[in-house]
Amino acid sequence: DVKVTQSSRYLVKRTGEKVFLECVQDMDHENMFWYRQDPGLGLRLIYFSYDVKMKEKGDIPEGYSVSREKKERFSLILESASTNQTSMYLCASSPPISGKGKGKFQYFGAGTRLSVL
Amino acid sequence: KNQVEQSPQSLIILEGKNCTLQCNYTVSPFSNLRWYKQDTGRGPVSLTIMTFSENTKSNGRYTATLDADTKQSSLHITASQLSDSASYICVVSPESYNTDKLIFGTGTRLQVFP
Numbered sequence: 001d002v003k004v005t006q007s008s009r010y011l012v013k014r015t016g017e018k019v020f021l022e023c024v025q026d027m028d029h030e031n032m033f034w035y036r037q038d039p040g041l042g043l044r045l046i047y048f049s050y051d052v053k054m055k056e057k058g059d060i061p062e063g064y065s066v067s068r069e070k071k072e073r074f075s076l077i078l079e080s081a082s083t084n085q086t087s088m089y090l091c092a093s094s095p096p097i098s099g100k101g102k103g104k105f106q107y108f109g110a111g112t113r114l115s116v117l
Numbered sequence: 118k119n120q121v122e123q124s125p126q127s128l129i130i131l132e133g134k135n136c137t138l139q140c141n142y143t144v145s146p147f148s149n150l151r152w153y154k155q156d157t158g159r160g161p162v163s164l165t166i167m168t169f170s171e172n173t174k175s176n177g178r179y180t181a182t183l184d185a186d187t188k189q190s191s192l193h194i195t196a197s198q199l200s201d202s203a204s205y206i207c208v209v210s211p212e213s214y215n216t217d218k219l220i221f222g223t224g225t226r227l228q229v230f231p
Contacts, residue, residue: 004160031217042121042206042221043161058218090160094217105151106217108160 003027004109006091011114019078021112023091032074033092033106034058034066036085043090049074050096081116088113119144121209121222129228134197138225140190140207148212152181152192155204155224164192164205197229 007022025032031050035043035058045058047066055066063085067075074093078085092106121142130136142150149168153161165174165181167190173182178195194201204224211218 033217040223042223043219044221045218048218092160105163105166106219108153108162111158111160113158 004091004093004107006089006109006112008112009110011112013078013081013114013116015082015116017078017081017116019081019114019116021076021078021089021091021114023074023076023093023109024072025074025091025093025107026072027093027095027107028071029093029107030071030096031094031106032068033094034064034074034076035090035092036060036087037090037111038087046076081114083116086114086116119209119211119220121207121220123205123207123222123225125225126223127226127228129230130197132197132199132229132231136194136197136227138192138194138205138207138227140192140222142188142190142207142209142220142222144188144209144211144220146212147185147188148210150181150183150190151208151210151219152179152190153206153208155206157203161206194227197227199229199231202227202229 004025033048034046049068065077089112091109094106124139151166152164155161169185180193183190206224207222209220
């Protein structure tokens with residue numbers, strides 16, 4: 001079974017703090033993603049990565065950065081946490097796309113509920 | 118604009134009953150459509166994935182249908198169980214050679230009562 005592990009289930013941080021959210025997957029997947037999930041908005045893509053040291057902005061990258069130094073680990077960084085970043089953060093991974101029209105499941109971690117006070 | 122809309126927003130049914138959740142999308146061109154189940158406080162777990170050429174896909178008591186002409190999908194749950202209480206998210210993948218970016222619906226929250 002694919003396992004995507006997020007380091008914390010719950011985090012409480014103060015405004016202005018630098019926050020690291022860690023995600024590790026054990027299936028040698030090339031693709032990794034960070035989303036945030038807010039009530040009534042669905043999942044929104046923050047950043048994604050298709051390879052080590054490679055990153056691309058998603059739909060809402062402002063206020064976030066990422067790091068992928070190793071294939072199995074994808075970190076989300078909040079440089080200076082703000083209250084509007086209080087949310088559920090979900091990490092996902094997937095194997096590479098194989099051919100046009102072929103999609104693979106994204107496997108999700110359990111999520112990190114971050115509260116910024 | 119690529120969008121995925123789900124209905125109803127929430128649904129309450131009694132254990133043992135069937136139910137159907139709806140998903141309409143405007144994503145074009147379209148590669149595939151997925152249904153995920155998300156338990157409260159957990160990450161989404163995949164149920165089905167269908168390409169544009171598939172009409173139906175089953176996973177146990179879950180059956181997803183797809184009409185690519187009308188851009189509609191449904192998820193039918195048969196003989197519901199208490200463990201089916203969760204949010205069900207419809208996800209559409211735009212057609213692309215090299216990206217797995219997804220468009221997520223906001224989900225239908227299903228509650229099954231005894």
